[in-house]
Amino acid sequence: MKKILVTMVFAVLPAFAFAAGGGVPLDHMKPDLEDKASLQNGAATFTNYCMGCHSMKYARYERVATDLGIPLEAYEENLIFSDAKIGELMNIAMQPSQAKNWFGNPPPDLTLEGRLRGADWLYSYMRAFYADPSRPYGVNNSVFKDVGMPHVLAGLQGVCAHKPETGAEKVVDPLSGRIVSEGGCESYATEGTMTKAEYDETIYDLVNFMVYMAEPSRMESENLGKWVLIFLVILFIPAYFLNKEYWKDVH
Numbered sequence: 598m599k600k601i602l603v604t605m606v607f608a609v610l611p612a613f614a615f616a617a618g619g620g621v622p623l624d625h626m627k628p629d630l631e632d633k634a635s636l637q638n639g640a641a642t643f644t645n646y647c648m649g650c651h652s653m654k655y656a657r658y659e660r661v662a663t664d665l666g667i668p669l670e671a672y673e674e675n676l677i678f679s680d681a682k683i684g685e686l687m688n689i690a691m692q693p694s695q696a697k698n699w700f701g702n703p704p705p706d707l708t709l710e711g712r713l714r715g716a717d718w719l720y721s722y723m724r725a726f727y728a729d730p731s732r733p734y735g736v737n738n739s740v741f742k743d744v745g746m747p748h749v750l751a752g753l754q755g756v757c758a759h760k761p762e763t764g765a766e767k768v769v770d771p772l773s774g775r776i777v778s779e780g781g782c783e784s785y786a787t788e789g790t791m792t793k794a795e796y797d798e799t800i801y802d803l804v805n806f807m808v809y810m811a812e813p814s815r816m817e818s819e820n821l822g823k824w825v826l827i828f829l830v831i832l833f834i835p836a837y838f839l840n841k842e843y844w845k846d847v848h
Contacts, residue, residue: 652688653687655686716805722738725763755788757785
């Protein structure tokens with residue numbers, strides 16, 4: 598029995614380390630699944646920059662368009678770049694054999710990545726690329742060391758010249774209100790088209806979308822949960838008085 602317990606402990610330890618980012622401090626990101634504008638921007642970013650390599654094959658275009666409040670015709674015209682129909686699954690044209698030759702391993706499907714990794718990990722990871730000439734794509738990542746993925750958003754963010762710090766507390770000058778330090782990228786080897794704040798907002802929207810994709814029914818469940826709680830509160834009133842009336846004659 599003791600051996601079984603020890604085996605179980607060692608079996609789950611990697612999962613805890615994985616969820617925590619392998620010991621790397623992470624930046625906090627709180628998803629907002631009620632923010633349709635953020636989700637729509639995230640869907641556009643994912644489609645334009647991520648979906649060339651990463652599928653979301655457990656989701657359908659139509660469900661995403663409906664949940665995010667995007668007209669089906671607009672989604673099909675602007676966010677489907679293949680001959681796929683609006684009712685199809687979100688697959689990609691790249692074959693696993695091709696991907697393995699190009700990247701060493703096929704890029705993973707990202708449908709459930711928001712639940713697997715967590716919002717904090719994804720948010721930190723997408724802002725943690727930095728220049729590393731020793732790596733095949735010229736970049737490394739401070740959250741996922743020696744990752745085999747190129748920095749596909751380098752055109753927006755630029756490429757950090759040095760390893761960015763994640764999980765750093767923002768320090769603000771109390772007199773001027775100026776941010777003294779906040780971690781992240783401090784200097785750039787190459788410049789991007791966005792400011793640091795704009796890029797952070799873009800990544801927030803992207804991760805927000807990925808969290809939604811990992812659990813599309815979450816918004817509906819949370820809304821339904823509110824009504825269930827209201828129903829239980831209302832039901833409690835007659836139940837309380839009925840119980841009181843029943844027991845008053847019981848001695």
